[in-house]
Amino acid sequence: MVQKYQSPVRIYKYPFELVMAAYEKRFPTCPQIPVFLGSEVLRESRSADGAVHVVERSCRLRVEAPRLLRKIAGVEHVVFVQRNVLNWRERTLLIEAHNETFANRVVVNENCSYTVHPENEEWTCFEQSASLDIRSFFGFESALEKIAMKQYTANVKRGKEVIEHYLNELISQGTSHIPRWTPAPVREEDARSQAGPRDPGSLEVDGPIGAPGPAPEVVVTDGDKLDADYIERCLGHLTPMQESCLIQLRHWLQETHKGKIPKDEHILRFLRARDFHLDKAREMLRLSLSWRKQHQVDFLLQTWRPPALLEEFYAGGWHYQDIDGRPLYILRLGHMDTKGLMKAVGEEALLKHVLSVNEEGQKRCEGNTKQFGRPISSWTCLVDLEGLNMRHLWRPGVKALLRMIEVVEDNYPETLGRLLIVRAPRVFPVLWTLISPFINENTRQKFLIYSGSNYQGPGGLVDYLDKEVIPDFLGGECVCNVPEGGLVPKSLYLTEEEQEHTDQLRQWRETYQSASVLRGAPHEVAVEILEGESVITWDFDILRGDVVFSLYHSKQVPKPGPQEPGARAGGQLTDKGWVLGVDYSRVEAPLVCREGESIQGSHVTRWPGTYLLQWQMHSPPGNVACSIPGVEDVLTALHSPGPKCKLLYYYEVLASEDFRGSMSSLESCTSGFSQLSATTSSSSGQSHSSPLVSR
Template sequence: MVQKYQSPVRVYKCPFELVMAVSESLMCTASPGFLVHGDFVPTSPNIQYDFVFLPSQIAGVEYVIFIQKNTVNWKERTLLIEAHNETFANRVVVLETCSYSVHPENEEWTCFEQSASLDIKSFFGFESTVEKIAMKQYTANIKRGKEVIEHYLKELISQGITFIPRWTPPPASTQKAKRTQAVRHSLGIFPHMPHFSPELLFSSSPADKLDADYIERYLGQLTPMQESCLIRLRQWLQEAHKGKIPKDEHILRFLRARDFNIDKAREMLCQSLTWRKQYQVDYILQTWRPPSLLEEYYAGGWHYQDKDGRPLYILRLGQMDTKGLVKALGEESLLRHVLSINEEGQKRCEENTNQFGCPITSWTCLVDLEGLNMRHLWRPGVKALLRIIEVVEDNYPETLGRLLIVRAPRVFPVLWTLVSPFINENTRQKFLIYSGNNYQGPGGLVDYLDKDVIPDFLGGECVCNVPEGGLVPKSLYQTDEEPENSDHIRLWTETIYHSANVLKGAPHEIVVEILEGESVITWDFDILKGDVVFCLFHSKRAPEISRKEATLSSTSSAGDNVQLIDKSWVLGVDYSRMESPLVCREGESIQGSHVTRWPGFYVLQWKMHSPLPCSGTSLPRVDDVLASLQVSNHKCKLMYYFEVLASKDFRGSMSSLESCNSGFSQLSGATTSSNQSQSSSLISR
């Protein structure tokens, strides 16, 4: 595989002629042991011949010959240097190009660009390894040439050489004399010429996206190879994606996420760009308006910045009713809200970069887990969380600078065990976890946040306006009859929950076929109206619904109500009860699981609950009469979800948390929690 390098544009804040004078004076300082052929006097210390050091050392060759061609255009003020190897040409192909030109926005500045490629065609089977080692050696010294020229520019300035006149075409009769004079001038002293400011020479340049100084100012310190990857991927995007391309910091995030492997980063970035275009994510900050319910119950918000200038986002996860939010708003609204948070975070990073004068490319998230309990380990909610994590990991890599988790309760290791495998290893290394109150004092939040920024609910002095969350009223839960706003962008098409109506004498039933014993049936449902009785039955026969009953069911007011157990079936003969009847009252949320003993057909049944009949000698109670009237006049309504788990997947599953082990022992080395690994025995109802 050919190894390539492409530099950004490096700017010398001095005229082209002065840079040429330095290059010319350095001609005789070429590295010993190299034979350089050139058809023009000036050469450049930026040219590196380290590519063939390793092959020459292995082969025992004393001299390595390069062919170098220098082409100068004094009128256009350009210099092009092209070099290739003569030694090992049948095994190693080295091409290197350097160019000097006038800055397009300031004719008193000089731009420098450099590119190189290395292709080892044959080297005892170690071609790829030698290429990578040689390129690493090459880039390790790539900035040395710029430093050498800057050093000698300072030397010239200290001697009073601050200006060299530009070339002008001489008369034909004196052309030879003028050329000799120009060479002497380039090496001479001109104390009478206007002074050139040394401060301008090495000051920061404007935000030119092709400028190396711009990269350092707005993107951070990069190695020469990392700069090359950024420039090459950016150039590819400009050629392949005509028109708008991502910002440089956005491209750099994908490169970092793939350890600067251009091919992998390009694939990941292109998939993300397609995703953004398909779902119009670029416009989400202009189009998304969170529902009032989300603004009230979503316990998260932006809060100043940390000590490094990163925007700070606070999430009071322990106080947030994730289950209620999913049921009331659906996954679409939550996902869109999370995407808007990420888009806002990128915007704030740009603002802080301009404000603080240093690159800010990520943000800090402070997660308070006070109040986290088993309600947060609700399986569909965790599944929704994992889907959100997947979308964010794929499309917003390297945006999280640090994650501070405080007041982690004893149930947190279970959640961590379930979620951590889906989080990228680079991201997990940024987690700092504190249990109890050990986030206070040295080694705690004060190491990352100023005291006047720590929220009041964590013992700080700053009043935090992040909503406190709370339980979402069940009256706000959605059903299939109340779909999400049609204006929302559909990112997920499947529906987790189904709704059903239950009438007197017309139960709602679901059949689940089990092919192997020791499987696990899990369920989760909410009673939205009325009282119902839940049962689980088993039969070796497959329940069938008759054509007549199917017709009646489709035309009845129950809508999606389905009855599967035939009226002629005898309990204890045709089918058997596997779970005792459970009376579920209006407003209750029920979760449970059943380990199957035998293969066959299992039926989940919900039927309307009727008060027990009164004996003939006693008078009916007022409560029974009122309940009877309520049942006769209203239908019951419920939302349900069920899933079948294989026996090998049951232990430690999200809905049947049995004998789960602590996940603290699996946390990164950066974790500051002093808690020891401990086991929990948690059984979901």
């Protein structure tokens, strides 16, 4: 595989002639570059008028490689041949170099140029490119490739510093100006003798090299090239190899991309997301540009107008900047009715709104870069989780969230500089377990999570936000205009026909199972837990009637009846002969659920065995008590006539390893958040759950 390097345009704010005088001081030896052992001139020639000077040198460089590799190769230094063409008339120096040592195994080619700055003739531009092709090297091709490119890029920076060193030396010695070249006066008879068909570009030869032909064309910088000062000022500090990757990726876009070329800050984000692996970054960027074109994302800020409902109930917005000058986005997720928003505006509208936030974030970064005079390419997000509960784990909502995370990770990489999560409640580890596997590791390392009120002291928000911009709802003095969110009225939900049109209802029904609950025939689902501590989560909607939901634990495995795999007729698994407290025990107090309500909850298991999720029909007080112990206060007689209840439900088990893994992740990046609290709303005191009626 051929490795390539391309430098940005480096600018010396000195005239070309003075830079050339500094360059010549590098020969025959250069103490400032220890690997450069010396050089000797092989051939030299000048044009008749002295305008073009050609020098060919042999340069010796010390091999900086592991001792074993040097011993196998049998060399301590390598020889390069360098050919310089200096054109005083055009004010250019073109340099070509290639290796002679191991030329049949390793091919190194380098091209450099010094030219006059296109906008300031008193400045000099320098560009450098190289390629490395290791065809065979005793089985050490990969190791040699890494060593060679690492050393080469390290010497790139050193070469620029050497020129600056000799420039300063010349100036300190009193040489601050060197006159430009002018042709020598030519006598009339000499002019006549030179007239004729002779090629005016040919050279008179002083050495054995012969006539090298016409001087090469002048290389002039243009608007499509990046200079090093611009990179440092607007993009931040990059290593020589990182600069090279940026220039190569940008050049590839200019050659192949037919649409609008992304800004340099945007290209750089894709390189950072792939650790400056050029091929991977190029493929990621290619797919993203195709996605942007397909969905017209470049015009999103001009065309997208969020619905009034979204503006009122989407609890997020921009709010000044953090202490590093990054734009600050505040999201009050705990106050946001994600389920209601999805049912009222649809998943696509929410996704488009999230994309508009990311587009606006990039625009604000550019503005802050100009305002603060330093590169700012990412923003900070402050997420307030006060109020977060199990309704936020509504399964279609979680799936939509994961989809949004995937789209943002693929198309807006490295835009998040820091994520501050405050007031994380006990239910947060469940949500974190579900979403963290889908978040890039580099992104996860930017998360700082605070539970309770420990975000207020040292090590909290004051380390990242000026006191003047901390929102009032977090104890600060700054009035925050971010919408407070709240429950979306059901009257604003999309109709079933509209949901079908947006393809959401079908996806919802594919995820959820339907069940009927009859009098005397509860619906039950058995969940087998092999380890002591796992998390069972549930989510169900009551479509018709009122039901009572309970959770039981049994060491016995219920035996399904013959009519239906996994359940008895009517969905009942428990045998009516079972005795509560003997054959099975209740681990969640009965919860009355009314028609139209959405219920979410979770339970941290303490013992292995079988857990039973149970839904029974509920009737108002005054009816005959049921025969099942423990729920007489909420159930009517099982055998009295009445209509059936309907529900849609979903449940999921988070394995102990995954759940504990999420807790370990939290412990590594938060203060004081270690595990789910044992304090619960369960009257039995045996549960770590938090069931909730959200609607």
